[in-house]
Amino acid sequence: MTLRSSFGINFKPNNFFEVTTADLKQKLQSIDAKKAVILGENTNSIFNESVELDCVRYIDNELSVDGSTITAGASINWHELVKISINNNLYGLENLSHIPGSVGASPIQNIGAYGQDVSQVIKFVECLDLESLEIFQLTNSECNFSYRSSIFQSKKYLITKVSFELETTFKPNLNYKSLSEYVAKNSINISKENIIETIGRVRALRLPDIKVLPNCGSFFKNPIIDSDQNVDSKIDIIEISESFKKLSAASMIGHVKHKLMLQGGIELHKNHDLVLTNPKNASFNELLESIESIKNTVFNEFGIHLQTEPIIYK
Numbered sequence: 001m002t003l004r005s006s007f008g009i010n011f012k013p014n015n016f017f018e019v020t021t022a023d024l025k026q027k028l029q030s031i032d033a034k035k036a037v038i039l040g041e042n043t044n045s046i047f048n049e050s051v052e053l054d055c056v057r058y059i060d061n062e063l064s065v066d067g068s069t070i071t072a073g074a075s076i077n078w079h080e081l082v083k084i085s086i087n088n089n090l091y092g093l094e095n096l097s098h099i100p101g102s103v104g105a106s107p108i109q110n111i112g113a114y115g116q117d118v119s120q121v122i123k124f125v126e127c128l129d130l131e132s133l134e135i136f137q138l139t140n141s142e143c144n145f146s147y148r149s150s151i152f153q154s155k156k157y158l159i160t161k162v163s164f165e166l167e168t169t170f171k172p173n174l175n176y177k178s179l180s181e182y183v184a185k186n187s188i189n190i191s192k193e194n195i196i197e198t199i200g201r202v203r204a205l206r207l208p209d210i211k212v213l214p215n216c217g218s219f220f221k222n223p224i225i226d227s228d229q230n231v232d233s234k235i236d237i238i239e240i241s242e243s244f245k246k247l248s249a250a251s252m253i254g255h256v257k258h259k260l261m262l263q264g265g266i267e268l269h270k271n272h273d274l275v276l277t278n279p280k281n282a283s284f285n286e287l288l289e290s291i292e293s294i295k296n297t298v299f300n301e302f303g304i305h306l307q308t309e310p311i312i313y314k
């Protein structure tokens with residue numbers, strides 16, 4: 001079975017299983033579950049073409065609404081969930097609309113956009129421990145969420161459901177600069193009816209559509225450093241607090257882009273230096289060489305290490 005990541009690289013796992021609640025434990029017992037990779041919609045993971053792995057996709061499309069809580073199965077599409085929440089007059093996910101991928105992957109890197117992180121509304125995450133095959137729930141604080149990070153990046157847990165505690169009153173969060181500027185410039189009166197469309201338009205100004213141009217969204221995390229560490233004045237600072245500074249990876253890449261040795265036709269997106277695109281079907285190795293070139297060039301120029309946002313399976 002050949003699978004494809006949204007970056008446009010095909011891969012062929014040793015085995016590929018789709019599992020449901022009914023056959024989950026039985027199927028996982030038949031493989032070395034600890035070594036299996038869980039797949040969502042492959043918009044934030046890139047695999048070597050000849051990866052020697054067993055891959056599992058968990059299918060649960062059940063959804064329940066109980067007061068202000070929505071609990072959603074892992075395989076529900078993320079953007080569909082955002083639409084469902086608004087249709088149920090429940091709010092808090094709007095700024096995360098149009099993020100590609102599945103509900104089950106949303107806690108993994110604590111997806112975020114336009115000043116909102118999913119961790120702000122997660123009530124609990126239900127998971128299956130791939131070592132013991134036991135199912136259990138983690139509360140929000142047990143998930144150790146921080147910027148593009150969670151406990152799930154270091155544990156072998158399969159996420160089966162995610163539960164969200166939402167608001168019953170629509171209070172749009174338009175504080176993020178590019179969003180508020182777009183709303184003001186186009187004189188939009190934001191309502192629950194037009195917020196998803198507005199977010200979609202703002203996203204489309206900077207992010208390519210995966211159906212048209214293979215990509216994984218932002219390719220590098222914005223580095224976080226101690227607040228007392230000095231940085232080159234060419235680097236944009238996104239956020240500053242008493243303890244840390246969040247640096248713009250896009251501004252660093254933008255300053256060195258003429259020095260980069262990108263391979264296989266891989267490009268920086270014309271509207272956003274943080275997005276790598278793959279218009280000419282570059283191979284996995286060409287991607288690895290391109291990543292190294294970006295990381296090394298940024299480090300030589302600014303002394304800052306970049307970390308990839310997508311998970312790369314060599």
Ligand SMILES: Cc1cc2nc3c(=O)[nH]c(=O)nc-3n(C[C@H](O)[C@H](O)[C@H](O)COP(=O)(O)OP(=O)(O)OC[C@H]3O[C@@H](n4cnc5c(N)ncnc54)[C@H](O)[C@@H]3O)c2cc1C
Nearest residue numbers: 040041042043044045100101102104105111112159216217
């Ligand atoms: C055009 C574009 C724009 C994007 N914009 C944003 C953005 O604004 N903000 C943002 O945060 N991200 C963004 N992303 C990244 C991506 O959409 C998210 O990371 C999304 O959550 C990935 O979902 P997925 O189902 O495709 O995950 P996958 O790529 O399939 O998996 C990602 C990781 O999660 C693990 N995983 C998946 N499902 C499960 C599960 N059920 N249990 C346990 N582990 C699991 C996988 O093993 C893998 O390690 C963007 C990506 C693209 C292509």
